[in-house]
Amino acid sequence: MRYRLIIFDWxxxxxxSADRIVDCMQRAGIDVGWPxxxxxxxxxxxxxxxxxxxxxxxxxxxxxxxxxxxxxxxxHFMTAEREGPALPFFxxxxxxxxxxxxxxxxKLAVATGKSRRxxxxxxxxxxxxxxxxxxxxxxxxxxxxxxxxxxxxLETLDVPLNEAVMVxxxxxxxxxxxxxxxxxxxxxxxxxxxxxxxDFSPVYVATDFRELMSWLDTTACQRTRVEMHE
Numbered sequence: 001m002r003y004r005l006i007i008f009d010w011x012x013x014x015x016x017s018a019d020r021i022v023d024c025m026q027r028a029g030i031d032v033g034w035p036x037x038x039x040x041x042x043x044x045x046x047x048x049x050x051x052x053x054x055x056x057x058x059x060x061x062x063x064x065x066x067x068x069x070x071x072x073x074x075x076h077f078m079t080a081e082r083e084g085p086a087l088p089f090f091x092x093x094x095x096x097x098x099x100x101x102x103x104x105x106x107k108l109a110v111a112t113g114k115s116r117r118x119x120x121x122x123x124x125x126x127x128x129x130x131x132x133x134x135x136x137x138x139x140x141x142x143x144x145x146x147x148x149x150x151x152x153x154l155e156t157l158d159v160p161l162n163e164a165v166m167v168x169x170x171x172x173x174x175x176x177x178x179x180x181x182x183x184x185x186x187x188x189x190x191x192x193x194x195x196x197x198x199d200f201s202p203v204y205v206a207t208d209f210r211e212l213m214s215w216l217d218t219t220a221c222q223r224t225r226v227e228m229h230e
Contacts, residue, residue: 002219003183004105005159007150009168010112010119011046012190014097017087020080021046025057028072032065034058043191047113047172049138050074077118086125090189092209097131099213107157110135111149111166111176133157145175150182165203167212174200187212 011017022042029037037057045053050073054066061069081087100106109132112119116137123129134156136149154164166177169190177184178200186197186205194205206212 003163003165003216005107005109005153005157005164006100006216007109007111007153007164007166009047009166009170009173009190010110010114010122012169013167013173013187014089014093014110015087015122016090018043018046018191020077020084020087024073024076024080027076028069029058031072032069034061034065034069046191047144047168047170049113049143050115052138052143053113081121081125089126090209092213096209096213097128100216101131107133107159109133109153109157111144111153111173112136113138113144113172115139144170144172145179147176147180147182150176150180169197171196171200174202185212185215 008014011021022039025042026037026039029035041057045057048056050070051066054061054069054073058066058069097108100108110119112135114122114137116139119135119137120129134153136152138144138149140149141152142148150164150166153159154161161180161182165183165185166173167185167187168174168177169187170192174184174186174197184200184202186194186200186202187209188194188197188205188207189209197205204212204215206215
C-alpha cells in the first residue's frame with residue numbers, strides 16, 4: 001500500500017456523531033444563558049478540542065462561563081451516551097478498517113478533537129480500540145489545526161511523513177495535515193463540504209467509505225507497479 005500509516009479523524013469521519021454533538025452543545029448554551037447557538041455554527045467547530053471549540057463558538061465568553069458551558073456539554077453528551085442509542089459508524093467503516101488492519105505493513109491511528117477519556121470510553125464501549133496502533137486526543141497535545149498530534153504519531157509509530165496520510169471530514173483535519181506537509185484525504189459525509197475541503201488541496205475526495213477503500217486499493221496497486229520496476 002502507498003501509505004504505511006493511515007490516520008483517521010473520529011467524529012464525522014468514522015462515527016456518525018455530529019447531530020449529537022450539535023444537540024448537546026445547543027443544550028449547554030441554553031443552560032448557561034448564552035445566545036442561541038445555530039446548528040451551522042456548532043457543526044463548524046466539530047473537530048477542535050472542546051476549550052478551543054467553545055472559544056471560537058462563543059467569542060468574548062469569560063473563563064468561568066466557558067468552564068460552565070464545557071461542564072454542561074459534557075453532562076449532556078454523557079447522558080445521551082448512557083440513555084440514548086449507540087452512535088453508529090458510517091457505512092463500510094467496520095469492514096474497511098478491518099481490511100486495513102489486516103494489510104501487511106499498514107498501521108492505523110486516530111487524531112481527534114475528543115478528550116482522552118472520551119475516546120477511551122468509545123473504544124471500550126464499541127470494542128474497537130484494538131483497531132488502532134496509536135491515537136492522539138486534543139487534551140494530550142495541541143488542538144487541531146496545530147499539527148503536533150500528527151508529528152507525535154509519526155514519531156511514536158516510526159513512519160516517515162511521505163508514507164502517512166490524514167483522513168478527515170473537516171477543514172481542521174485538512175489544515176492540520178497541510179501545515180505538516182502530510183498527504184490528506186477529504187471525506188464529504190461529515191461536517192464540511194467538498195468545496196470547503198478542496199481549499200486545502202487534498203490528494204483525494206471520497207463521498208463514502210467504500211469509495212475511500214477503493215482509492216486506497218488503487219494506490220496500493222500503483223505502488224506495487226512502481227516497486228516492480230525499481
